[in-house]
Amino acid sequence: MKKYFLRLILPIAILTGAISLAVTQSSLYRQIGQSQRLFNQVYNQIFSTYVDELDPEAFTKASIHSITQNLDPYTVFMVEDEQHQINVLSKGKYGGVGIQLGYRNKTMSVVAPMDGGPAKKAGIMSGDVILKVDGEDVKKMTFNEAASKIRGKKGTQVTLAIKRYSEDESIVFKLIRSVIKVKEVTYSGMLSPTTGYVRLNRFSRNTPNEMHKAFQQLLNQNSKEIIIDLRDNPGGLLSSAVSILDMIIQKDNPLVSTKGRTKDSNRSFYSRRKPLIPDDVKIAVLINQGSASASEIVAGAIQDLDRGIILGQKSYGKGLVQSQYQIDDKRSIKVTTARYYIPSGRFIQKRDYIDDKFILNKTEEDSIFT
Incomplete structure (x- = not known):
């Protein structure tokens, strides 16, 4: 009788949870629909009755900017000219x-x-x-x-x-x-008979090949220590940061993970191959307050996995992942869709990047920045 009772309770519990989730999502979609209707009503009223005739394109762009300004600094609406930096990162030219x-x-x-x-x-x-x-x-x-x-x-x-x-x-x-x-490695060379130095300006599509070439040249010159200078490096592509760590960290180690609301936003990255730089070559990473995003991923992984030392100032604190969605040929929106976590599980982002009043599911994070 007990076994039968347990078998009966389990499906009921699952069914109840599913119904509860469906009701919650239905309620959220209903609120979104009501908000959209309200926005459209206000928008139409302004355009039909405002004392001066408004430029629809300019006013709409300003309205969208006002919406994104209530979110984190990296969620932005972009027109053709403003997409240049994104294109440079993704294409490298x-x-x-x-x-x-x-x-x-x-x-x-x-x-x-x-x-x-x-x-x-x-x-x-x-x-x-x-x-x-x-x-x-x-x-x-x-x-x-x-x-x-x-x-x-x-x-x-x-x-x-x-x-x-x-x-x-x-x-x-x-x-x-x-x-x-675009050339991202602005300098590489030997500072002494045993110490190599690489200065990286940004993490773009070209970065992994440039860094591989720079590392190999330093190793060919019998470098026993390598300094990676990421000062004032604002970051860039996550894939480039992972590729560089792959040249430094032993195979099968966790490098970085991302977590968000969609399936595609939840990913874990591991080192996939034998590193280019041998373990007996010492690593030092230079950072400052201008080192952000991908720079912090590289520095954080090297620190957490005890592969080298980090020198300089506290970094910028950008641990948010952006995805770009094309609206049409000339316009797109870049939306923050996930958070970065370094191997120890710590969150890179500075706190209070968005006002709590806009968030339904606020959670406490183990952040480097307190």
Whole structure:
């Protein structure tokens, strides 16, 4: 009788739980529907009765930005020009003339022309001030607007008017854009007969190959210690961070995990092969307050797995994963969909990244930042 009673209770308990979950989800969907209707009613009322005629595109974009501003800083709505950095990370290249730009007091200047790029081949130099892009005054544009006008499809022309310190008159350059491959390892070499050094600027699609080449060159020079400089490295692609750790950490060790609300957001990453760098080569990682995201994943895994030492300042504290969803050809939204956890299970993100009043399922996390 007891066994029969237990067999009866178990299906009832499962059925009750399933019904409860379905009711909860149904209630949530109903609330979402009501909120959407309210938003549409307010939106339509404003457009039909406001004293001035509003620009639908500009007003809608501003409204969406207002919505995302209530979330974490990394959930953003992006139009075509604003997607450039995402495209650079994912593709490792862009169409342009090969110039590193600086901007101060509405003055755009050339920090450095890239080797092999159209700008350097044409004679543009560090310190040149860009006055006009295709005849338009740079001072009348934002930095992003001006930079966007300089970029473009391979084979197209852009005209830059340059002011050079040693010249009285401006110089006009007509440049043909080409494909510019982004270089993420800005320096690698031997600091002493036994100590190698690698400076990594960002984690993009090109990063694993560049770091593999840099590590191999240092090992070929009999490096016994390697310093990995991640200071002011804002991060980038999770896959690139995992690939770099694969070159350092012994096979089958946990590297990082992500947790979110969807199945695809819940993943665990392990080292998959014998590392490039032998265990007897010592590792030191330099970080500071500008080291974020993928930089913190690499530093955190090396620290948690006792593979090396971490030196510098407390890092930035960005432990949130973003996924980009394309809306149409020119617009997309980047949404935070998961959290990063380093091998010890600690959460990298600084607390209070979103106001608690917007969250239904708030949980306490074991965070590095208290």
